Amino acid sequence: MMVLAFLQRRILFIYWLVLFVHCCFIKLGWPYIAITKPMFVPLLLAYLLVRDNHIGRTPGKFIFYVGLFLALFGDILMISVNNTFFLSGMIIFMIMNLCYAFSFFQLAEMKVYDPLALAVTTFILYVIGFCFYEAMKTDLGDYGPPVVVYMFMVSVMVLTAVNLARGGRLREAGARYILPGAVIFLVENMLVAAGTFHYGGDRNIYVTVIITYAVAQFLFMKGIEKAYLQHPQEYLVSDSRY
Template sequence: MLKNHKVFTLVFGIIFLLNIFTQSALLQDLNIFIKPLICISLAFYLFKNANMAAGFNRLVFVGLIFSLFGDCFLLFAGRDIYFFLYGLVSFLLAHVVYSFAFFRDFKNNPQASKIYGHLMFFILGVFTLSFYTFIRDYLNDFRIPVMVYMFVISIMAIMAAYRYKRVDLFSFRLILTGAVFFVISDAALAFNKFVEPYPFAGILIMSTYMLAQYLITIGAIERKVEVLI
């Protein structure tokens, strides 16, 4: 339960608010020191509180490290478009690793209910195709990288949904909600970056991103695999 993580949640809440503040106040110099704390704190907490002998937890840990690199690269995306590309690749790798972690739970019991996985497949299939069709003309040289990225993050969220009935319900809900927040965050980022900047974009992108990483990390720590009978 989340009450087992009260101290860390408080610490992460402070990191959350500091990042929102630096985004809203456009304090880029301070953000260089604050933003990396997101994944550093989560990776450290996961390492200290999860069984790192489990492949699932190791994969989530690696995903957080890739995300840390992505955060650092995106800090400088305004100075050089290649930093944005490096950040895109880093998060792409993070989503690939998360997908493999979630697939490990699916393959533990492929015969269990697939209802949420099928539902997420349909929802994200419609959303991803529609959203990409909408922004495609704005992407220029980023058409293929963004298409690949959207495909991979969709797979990540779909695999999170396929964990249903294979792990405890609490971990399932945390990680699935985190995956959905990730999709929202990246869609908001893509619209702001390629289509049209909009008010409070940074706050929306960062808040949903931080919630996504927090929920996935706590979901990994709380994970209990359903025993086959």
């Protein structure tokens, strides 16, 4: 019990320590990134699960957990430079984005709060996606179509985060954690594409990638914690509607 209590207090410290060590491994070109990369998501899952007395309650929270498990498998597949594993990792992360999107929409009580904000965000995402694809399409080659689909999935997730931040009882969690996490995750995915297809595995790019990835996943986790675990009466009441 003492060990468990110690770990509960130190999980996030271990998380950031693993990130620092992982960045060092990338800069040094050491292969131990295969050990540290799959550690991020389990630490976040452990942080949530040891605090959650209602793991199966509410579809949104449970689906978020599913998304985190998918992120773990995606991280493992993305370690390999094998094209099949890389494409499989992309597909898994697409599904993860859909899981996150459902979770965030459920946090917003399945309502659309600000159609204008969503319309503006959709336009901005389209412009960003179009410009990015035009700049990268020569480098993408056969990966062009799956990258477009992936960009669409990420955009859906960002839109649900914007919707949550614009209204509902849990908008504070959306505005403070989930929306910033979604924006950072969008940037991280663009950096992954640039680093993989254009810069040919530049180490500085991948250090930035893993930092933005770790920060984004941390913010998602904190948003879920604030919404579901620090206000259990809110989600347990809303759960009865579904």
